[in-house]
Amino acid sequence: MLIRRLNDDSIEFADIEPVEAELLRQVSVIGEAHGDAGAEARLFSAPAAPSETQFLKDWEEYVRPELRHLFLAARKVVEEDVSTLSAKAGRFSRMVFPLSHGEAWLSALNQARLILAAKFDFADAELALHEVPKTLTKRGLVLLQINFYAAIQERVIEALQGEDDGYDAVDVG
Amino acid sequence: MAETLAESKTETRLDTPWNVVVHNDPVNLMSYVTMVFQKVFGYSREKAQTHMLEVHYRGRSIVWSGVRERAEFYVQQLHGYLLLATLEKPE
Numbered sequence: 001m002l003i004r005r006l007n008d009d010s011i012e013f014a015d016i017e018p019v020e021a022e023l024l025r026q027v028s029v030i031g032e033a034h035g036d037a038g039a040e041a042r043l044f045s046a047p048a049a050p051s052e053t054q055f056l057k058d059w060e061e062y063v064r065p066e067l068r069h070l071f072l073a074a075r076k077v078v079e080e081d082v083s084t085l086s087a088k089a090g091r092f093s094r095m096v097f098p099l100s101h102g103e104a105w106l107s108a109l110n111q112a113r114l115i116l117a118a119k120f121d122f123a124d125a126e127l128a129l130h131e132v133p134k135t136l137t138k139r140g141l142v143l144l145q146i147n148f149y150a151a152i153q154e155r156v157i158e159a160l161q162g163e164d165d166g167y168d169a170v171d172v173g
Numbered sequence: 174m175a176e177t178l179a180e181s182k183t184e185t186r187l188d189t190p191w192n193v194v195v196h197n198d199p200v201n202l203m204s205y206v207t208m209v210f211q212k213v214f215g216y217s218r219e220k221a222q223t224h225m226l227e228v229h230y231r232g233r234s235i236v237w238s239g240v241r242e243r244a245e246f247y248v249q250q251l252h253g254y255l256l257l258a259t260l261e262k263p264e
Contacts, residue, residue, distance in 0.1 A: 047248050048260045055245070055260070063249055070253055106205065110255045117200050124199040150202060157204050 003152065005159035009099040016093045021085055023148060028079040030112040031071065038118040043071065043111065071111055077104035102160045109149045109156075116146050189262065191244040193237040196257040197228050209254045210236060213247060238263070 002014045016024070044064055048055050081097040097105075117127060120142050127146070195206075203225055210221035214237060227234035236258075237247055244260050251258035 043255065045252070045257050047252060047258065052260070067252055107255065110201065110205070114200050114255060127199040153202055154204060157208055161208070
């Protein structure tokens with residue numbers, strides 16, 4: 001899969017393999033269906049010490065619903081972008097979305113990575129490794145999925161910061 | 174007539190600054206954390222990277238200090254970017 005910023009202020013994902021397309025479709029789904037206490041705790045972490053009772057109460061009442069809405073909105077943007085995936089002749093597909101969707105992509109990818117990391121209880125050391133697991137267990141595949149999303153995040157960040165020269169595509173995986 | 178001296182004492186209480194602290198987590202990318210600091214606080218890339226590295230190597234960084242209301246706002250912004258951020262009173 002290749003990711004590049006186009007001159008018209010948009011980001012292109014090209015040469016998307018079927019398995020990559022499936023992983024892209026899962027970005028918004030993972031966020032919607034987590035229902036996991038650990039994942040929930042990580043997405044909505046405590047903003048202060050327990051002694052800050054009033055602040056924490058207000059946060060639960062007003063801020064947390066806003067954050068939930070913000071995260072949902074980002075996933076919706078990604079879901080709609082991914083729904084435009086078009087299959088070219090052969091097995092690759094492609095999509096282009098506005099640069100303004102970049103932050104939504106970063107958020108949705110982050111949500112997916114945080115949820116997967118919490119659900120499968122990965123240790124810091126495991127997440128720091130970017131090696132292909134020796135045996136492809138479900139856990140090993142999930143780690144690959146987390147790293148795949150991280151690679152996309154890196155490219156989207158570069159596109160947002162204008163580091164891409166416009167035409168040099170970089171191979172993500 | 175006895176002279177009365179009135180003593181007045183003026184006490185100025187400065188609002189204690191609050192810290193916005195960002196904590197390390199293994200999932201958020203270094204480039205992402207740097208970008209968020211630039212966006213939320215308007216920091217230069219160098220300053221944002223310094224804070225990011227402090228988070229990465231020391232486990233936490235005080236990324237901003239000041240009045241409580243503003244600190245609360247920044248903590249909320251950082252949570253919107255899914256960073257582990259807390260509001261803390263300086264010890």
